[in-house]
Amino acid sequence: MLTLENVAIRQGDFSLRADFTIQAGQRVAVIGRSGAGKSTLLSLIAGFFPPEEGSVLFDGQNMTKAAPGKRPLAMLFQDNNLFPHLSVAQNVGLGVRPDLRLNQVQKSLVANAIERVGLSGLEDRKPAQLSGGQQSRVALARILVQDKPLVLLDEPFAALGPALKIEMLDLVAEVLEETGAALLMVSHDPQDARRIAPMTVLVADGVAYAPTETGALLDNPPPALKAYLG
Numbered sequence: 001m002l003t004l005e006n007v008a009i010r011q012g013d014f015s016l017r018a019d020f021t022i023q024a025g026q027r028v029a030v031i032g033r034s035g036a037g038k039s040t041l042l043s044l045i046a047g048f049f050p051p052e053e054g055s056v057l058f059d060g061q062n063m064t065k066a067a068p069g070k071r072p073l074a075m076l077f078q079d080n081n082l083f084p085h086l087s088v089a090q091n092v093g094l095g096v097r098p099d100l101r102l103n104q105v106q107k108s109l110v111a112n113a114i115e116r117v118g119l120s121g122l123e124d125r126k127p128a129q130l131s132g133g134q135q136s137r138v139a140l141a142r143i144l145v146q147d148k149p150l151v152l153l154d155e156p157f158a159a160l161g162p163a164l165k166i167e168m169l170d171l172v173a174e175v176l177e178e179t180g181a182a183l184l185m186v187s188h189d190p191q192d193a194r195r196i197a198p199m200t201v202l203v204a205d206g207v208a209y210a211p212t213e214t215g216a217l218l219d220n221p222p223p224a225l226k227a228y229l230g
């Protein structure tokens with residue numbers, strides 16, 4: 001569903017190449033040492049900047065120059081991006097319509113997503129009145145209502161404790177299983193990859209390598225990954 005075709009990215013003296021495909025519904029982790037280019041790769045796919053060379057295709061359609069909002073993806077980056085002055089329901093509703101003028105069908109879509117992530121009854125709270133884990137659930141509900149075939153996550157649960165993080169990862173895997181969306185998830189923790197991503201993209205030495213099987217990659221890491229895993 002997503003193809004990076006001979007892509008080359010340059011930011012100052014940093015460069016990164018990528019040439020691979022993510023299949024529909026595939027869950028893929030993105031790992032590599034700090035500064036390797038994981039966030040840069042996701043930003044490129046999201047459309048925040050164009051590649052210097054190569055093409056970005058969604059379902060075979062060349063969208064290299066398409067604006068972020070025109071791409072068939074939903075994204076969640078570090079710190080959840082919730083609006084503090086809006087309620088839970090409004091924060092989720094933004095995923096449906098940025099002006100929040102929702103019709104009945106759209107309102108029930110929002111209610112269903114809130115229920116799916118286990119936040120029924122908290123619709124009217126503001127983010128500050130929620131725990132960190134609950135805030136992550138709101139952000140996930142907003143991803144759900146967007147109903148996009150690709151979800152990009154960049155360390156979204158890094159601020160949560162280990163038990164809560166596992167709970168959120170399992171919830172992400174569950175809901176993506178239900179919706180059939182593909183996932184690209186940046187993580188610093190190889191155990192996150194093992195938990196929910198059967199495939200992994202290793203970013204190292206200026207290359208985002210094609211997805212390989214997560215277990216095999218982590219059990220038999222190439223030198224660049226071995227150095228990172230320690």
Ligand SMILES: Nc1ncnc2c1ncn2[C@@H]1O[C@H](COP(=O)(O)OP(=O)(O)OP(=O)(O)O)[C@@H](O)[C@H]1O
Nearest residue numbers: 011012013014032033034035036037038039040041
């Ligand atoms: N706007 C920019 N201009 C120039 N260089 C940049 C810019 N943004 C990032 N870089 C550089 O690009 C490289 C990749 O950064 P990136 O944030 O993608 O790495 P990362 O693998 O996500 O790291 P981390 O795990 O620490 O988040 C780094 O060397 C960084 O310094």
